[in-house]
Amino acid sequence: xxxxxxxxxxxxxxxxxxxxxxxxxxxxxxxxxxxxxxxxxxxxxxxxxxxxxxxxxxxxxxxxxxxxxxxxxxxxxxxxxxxxxxxxxxxxxxxxxxxxxxxxxxxxxxxxxxxxxxxxxxxxxxxxxxxxxxxxxxxxxxxxxxxxxxxxxxxxxxxxxxxxxxxxxxxxxxxxx
Amino acid sequence: xxxxxxxxxxxxxxxxxxxxxxxxxxxxxxxxxxxxxxxxxxxxxxxxxxxxxxxxxxxxxxxxxxxxxxxxxxxxxxxxxxxxxxxxxxxxxxxxxxxxxxxxxxxxxxxxxxxxxxxxxxxxxxxxxxxxxxxxxxxxxxxxxxxxxxxxxxxxxxxxxxxxxxxxxxxxxxxxxxxxxxxxx
Numbered sequence: 001x002x003x004x005x006x007x008x009x010x011x012x013x014x015x016x017x018x019x020x021x022x023x024x025x026x027x028x029x030x031x032x033x034x035x036x037x038x039x040x041x042x043x044x045x046x047x048x049x050x051x052x053x054x055x056x057x058x059x060x061x062x063x064x065x066x067x068x069x070x071x072x073x074x075x076x077x078x079x080x081x082x083x084x085x086x087x088x089x090x091x092x093x094x095x096x097x098x099x100x101x102x103x104x105x106x107x108x109x110x111x112x113x114x115x116x117x118x119x120x121x122x123x124x125x126x127x128x129x130x131x132x133x134x135x136x137x138x139x140x141x142x143x144x145x146x147x148x149x150x151x152x153x154x155x156x157x158x159x160x161x162x163x164x165x166x167x168x169x170x171x172x173x174x175x176x177x
Numbered sequence: 178x179x180x181x182x183x184x185x186x187x188x189x190x191x192x193x194x195x196x197x198x199x200x201x202x203x204x205x206x207x208x209x210x211x212x213x214x215x216x217x218x219x220x221x222x223x224x225x226x227x228x229x230x231x232x233x234x235x236x237x238x239x240x241x242x243x244x245x246x247x248x249x250x251x252x253x254x255x256x257x258x259x260x261x262x263x264x265x266x267x268x269x270x271x272x273x274x275x276x277x278x279x280x281x282x283x284x285x286x287x288x289x290x291x292x293x294x295x296x297x298x299x300x301x302x303x304x305x306x307x308x309x310x311x312x313x314x315x316x317x318x319x320x321x322x323x324x325x326x327x328x329x330x331x332x333x334x335x336x337x338x339x340x341x342x343x344x345x346x347x348x349x350x351x352x353x354x355x356x357x358x359x360x361x362x
Contacts, residue, residue, distance in 0.1 A: 129229035
């Protein structure tokens with residue numbers, strides 16, 4: 001792959017790839033590893049990638065790398081307590097307090113609720129809402145039918161909605177006494 | 178006709194994505210006006226999409242960019258002599274260009290082979306008489322003799338010039354005596 005073109009792609013997509021991985025994995029180090037892996041793969045397989053579909057290729061590799069990372073993590077860190085975005089300790093112990101500072105309360109609650117979803121669904125939800133990708137494009141990117149993507153996102157959203165409603169009730173109950 | 182809750186809730190994501198036509202939208206809104214549960218769900222859906230959409234875009238740490246560059250375009254590796262020559266000569270060697278290059282090389286080699294063979298056949302076909310061969314031999318012999326004479330004459334001239342101009346008189350005399358004795362002049 002041409003050096004200048006690779007550097008251009010790296011500059012253009014690095015923040016998107018890192019943000020996506022960071023929100024899917026909820027861990028800074030893992031997100032950094034995924035971002036590295038994606039761009040090293042791009043360099044190695046750049047010749048095989050259609051120049052018009054580079055962005056979709058990067059997104060697909062990011063999606064797969066996040067899922068692989070989650071699988072590895074579940075094997076290696078079994079039993080280890082995972083820090084939730086909305087936990088009271090999060091602000092003090094989170095690996096990246098700057099991120100928590102930028103998130104509002106609802107966003108923290110949503111990201112924590114997303115933790116209960118499989119990594120693939122988290123990634124699809126973020127592609128749709130955070131990256132503004134239509135269902136058809138997501139399906140094309142990850143190799144699923146648009147309907148399958150729709151169903152997965154719908155299920156994830158249902159769970160998030162429940163989590164939000166539960167949280168709303170809990171907040172209201174806390175306020176009443 | 179009015180929709181029930183189940184149908185409406187199924188269509189809420191499409192409503193938010195702007196995927197419904199006018200008729201379907203009217204049906205959904207008609208139900209939402211009367212149903213508090215579905216309205217609450219729509220509000221939650223809006224909140225989810227809005228909050229996820231406005232998640233801050235995080236900056237990729239510089240250390241990651243640095244590590245990527247070190248593993249890609251700045252990667253150091255041993256290079257073979259062939260690659261060094263190719264790079265020095267600025268020959269672009271890509272996988273795509275390899276096959277056409279090999280095909281061109283093969284065509285060039287075959288055309289050279291064919292032309293060489295044709296020329297050889299032409300030479301073989303030529304014939305000469307004995308007189309012509311003798312004449313050619315004579316010409317070659319006299320050419321060689323003439324060349325040898327020219328060398329001898331020029332050498333003698335140079336030698337005498339050197340003696341006259343730069344050699345001391347004593348050396349000149351001794352050299353001349355040796356030369357006279359050897360030649361008998």
